[in-house]
Amino acid sequence: MGEDGESPKINHSFLRDYVTEADVISTVEFNQTGDLLATGDKGGRVVIFQRETQSKGEPEELGESGEYNVYSTFQSHEPDFDYLKSLEIEEKINKIRWLPQQNAAHFLLSTNDKTIKLWKVSERDKRPEGYNLKDEEGRVKDFSTVTSLQVPVLKPTDLMVEVRPRRVFSNGHTYHVNSISVNSDGETYLSADDLRINMWHLGITDRSFNIVDIKPANMEDLTEVITAAEFHPKHCHLFVYSSSKGTLRLCDMRASALCDKHSKIFEEPEDPGNRSFFSEIISSVSDVKFSHSGRYLLTRDYLTVKVWDLHMEKGPVETYQVHEYLRSKLCSLYENDCIFDKFECVWNSTDSVIMTGAYNSFFRMFDRETGRGVTLEAWRESSKPRAVLRTRRVYTGGRRRRGDVGVDSLDFTKKILHMAWHPAENIIAIAATNNLYIFQDRVNPETQ
Amino acid sequence: MNLNEEAKRIMAISISKLYSSRTQRGGLRLHRSLLLSLVMRSARDIYHSVQVLNETAEQQHTVPCEPQETVIEEPMDTSTDQTVPDVSIESTETDPTTDEEADIKPPKAEDGEWDKENRDWAQCDRHSRKRRGKAAAEPEFLPSKKARMDTEDDRRVGVLRSSNGNCCRSVEILTQISVPSAIEAF
Numbered sequence: 210m211g212e213d214g215e216s217p218k219i220n221h222s223f224l225r226d227y228v229t230e231a232d233v234i235s236t237v238e239f240n241q242t243g244d245l246l247a248t249g250d251k252g253g254r255v256v257i258f259q260r261e262t263q264s265k266g267e268p269e270e271l272g273e274s275g276e277y278n279v280y281s282t283f284q285s286h287e288p289d290f291d292y293l294k295s296l297e298i299e300e301k302i303n304k305i306r307w308l309p310q311q312n313a314a315h316f317l318l319s320t321n322d323k324t325i326k327l328w329k330v331s332e333r334d335k336r337p338e339g340y341n342l343k344d345e346e347g348r349v350k351d352f353s354t355v356t357s358l359q360v361p362v363l364k365p366t367d368l369m370v371e372v373r374p375r376r377v378f379s380n381g382h383t384y385h386v387n388s389i390s391v392n393s394d395g396e397t398y399l400s401a402d403d404l405r406i407n408m409w410h411l412g413i414t415d416r417s418f419n420i421v422d423i424k425p426a427n428m429e430d431l432t433e434v435i436t437a438a439e440f441h442p443k444h445c446h447l448f449v450y451s452s453s454k455g456t457l458r459l460c461d462m463r464a465s466a467l468c469d470k471h472s473k474i475f476e477e478p479e480d481p482g483n484r485s486f487f488s489e490i491i492s493s494v495s496d497v498k499f500s501h502s503g504r505y506l507l508t509r510d511y512l513t514v515k516v517w518d519l520h521m522e523k524g525p526v527e528t529y530q531v532h533e534y535l536r537s538k539l540c541s542l543y544e545n546d547c548i549f550d551k552f553e554c555v556w557n558s559t560d561s562v563i564m565t566g567a568y569n570s571f572f573r574m575f576d577r578e579t580g581r582g583v584t585l586e587a588w589r590e591s592s593k594p595r596a597v598l599r600t601r602r603v604y605t606g607g608r609r610r611r612g613d614v615g616v617d618s619l620d621f622t623k624k625i626l627h628m629a630w631h632p633a634e635n636i637i638a639i640a641a642t643n644n645l646y647i648f649q650d651r652v653n654p655e656t657q
Numbered sequence: 658m659n660l661n662e663e664a665k666r667i668m669a670i671s672i673s674k675l676y677s678s679r680t681q682r683g684g685l686r687l688h689r690s691l692l693l694s695l696v697m698r699s700a701r702d703i704y705h706s707v708q709v710l711n712e713t714a715e716q717q718h719t720v721p722c723e724p725q726e727t728v729i730e731e732p733m734d735t736s737t738d739q740t741v742p743d744v745s746i747e748s749t750e751t752d753p754t755t756d757e758e759a760d761i762k763p764p765k766a767e768d769g770e771w772d773k774e775n776r777d778w779a780q781c782d783r784h785s786r787k788r789r790g791k792a793a794a795e796p797e798f799l800p801s802k803k804a805r806m807d808t809e810d811d812r813r814v815g816v817l818r819s820s821n822g823n824c825c826r827s828v829e830i831l832t833q834i835s836v837p838s839a840i841e842a843f
Contacts, residue, residue: 296684384687403687434688453688486667489695544670
């Protein structure tokens with residue numbers, strides 16, 4: 210049943226193409242159960258979506274259930290100004306991470322370039338009524354009118370979602386914060402900027418521990434920066450951070466207070482045949498994610514995604530080409546700044562499939578068992594609600610099929626940088642500029 | 658000179674990006690600035706290696722009064738501190754340069770009839786790496802106004818300068834661009 214009323218011939222492109230900068234989504238994250246999905250945007254706002262609970266009807270009638278609807282919206286960060294350095298601090302939300310749920314309320318961490326905030330998201334669906342000394346509006350009653358005693362009762366009201374800032378972790382970073390990661394101990398989290406990583410306690414805002422510092426004594430000697438960091442999902446003493454040189458460092462906090470010295474360093478020797486002006490840029494790792502098992506690491510650099518085994522430091526165990534056809538276009542991508550785009554990468558719940566974004570509203574999924582990749586598109590025109598997502602292809606030579614897109618017709622302004630995969634099911638959230646696409650696998654909704 | 662044009666173009670693009678990144682919202686992005694300076698450095702290294710190649714090719718034509726034997730015979734022992742590693746990265750066409758330069762190395766200094774230009778060539782050849790002539794001319798793609806920061810004019814910023822000391826003159830021009838200083842200012 211997918212009958213849409215609107216005529217497909219109406220061209221709204223002039224409206225559609227106008228995107229307010231502030232609406233561009235900059236981060237997407239499911240919570241641990243997958244019932245909540247948070248997005249952050251460049252305007253500093255956070256929008257939380259909630260999955261509709263299953264209706265009590267027959268499975269065939271579940272037209273609305275399983276869908277995500279807006280649950281709450283709030284302004285997380287405002288534009289700020291550093292007076293000492295005369296620098297504006299952007300309100301763009303760089304990352305959101307949910308805390309594991311401990312009670313009825315939900316907590317999330319959101320960060321911009323400098324400040325991390327802990328938000329409490331709680332519901333209120335009851336209110337006390339029948340006070341003796343106050344009337345319905347809260348005004349104090351005239352005592353002479355009070356003739357009897359009543360016990361206030363809780364009456365149901367419309368659901369209200371309240372979001373309040375509970376902690377503000379400020380002044381921890383000189384450089385721009387690129388990552389936050391909640392520890393499996395449930396008490397601490399790390400935040401990483403270009404040169405340092407700090408560990409915070411969720412309850413303490415006025416100080417943090419610096420656990421990594423790669424700032425050279427002389428800034429002229431700077432050769433690499435930290436690009437992403439994450440705690441191990443199971444071992445609260447382990448974390449990994451990636452660098453602009455394409456290396457990964459695994460650190461053990463039991464070894465020393467300052468983890469400048471890594472326990473393991475993962476790097477792949479550079480292929481001299483691929484050397485170019487831009488080799489350094491394209492080897493910079495833009496995202497690193499532990500697998501759910503904690504055994505593997507997933508990294509994204511400009512042209513590839515790689516899977517690394519924690520037990521093997523000399524190179525990745527799997528490498529997948531995301532858009533190798535761009536290798537010959539690096540110069541123009543440098544000119545239009547696209548070469549600096551930071552793509553994210555994600556695992557599915559069983560660590561059998563990995564996903565990352567590309568250009569032209571395309572995103573790629575790789576099945577680790579078969580080694581095969583598929584290209585999908587997040588674009589309104591080609592996907593109606595509940596339509597099956599068809600695979601796309603970029604034409605790079607050989608037989609050209611209908612629907613193939615040529616490399617030169619790729620739209621580099623439509624980039625899929627941010628995405629998330631449901632922790633248990635085959636549901637993915639893809640951010641395409643100012644739009645959020647949620648795709649669900651109806652054929653295999655539960656992962657085995 | 659495709660490579661030279663390419664390197665020059667990339668340098669020009671990098672410089673303009675570095676300039677514009679100073680005014681963008683949110684302040685200087687360290688990661689981006691670092692990558693830009695790395696690209697610029699490799700482009701500059703290639704550019705100057707190619708410039709050296711050009712110059713030595715020109716030297717062949719601009720030494721008419723020298724007896725042929727002395728031009729050819731001089732052994733090339735400065736080849737070790739040529740930027741051969743950088744040159745060979747890009748393309749094989751630059752590899753033969755070392756042989757060419759060996760052939761056209763200027764005659765010994767005691768030959769007094771030379772004009773000043775040639776003498777300077779011989780003297781600075783081995784050690785100072787300073788280049789006169791074409792390479793020293795300010796590349797035309799640089800903006801006419803140099804960025805000025807009060808305390809940072811004479812800072813030698815390592816991010817833009819390669820350790821092999823290649824072509825100090827142009828490096829001086831490039832280092833007055835304030836981005837690495839801005840990185841330091843963090």
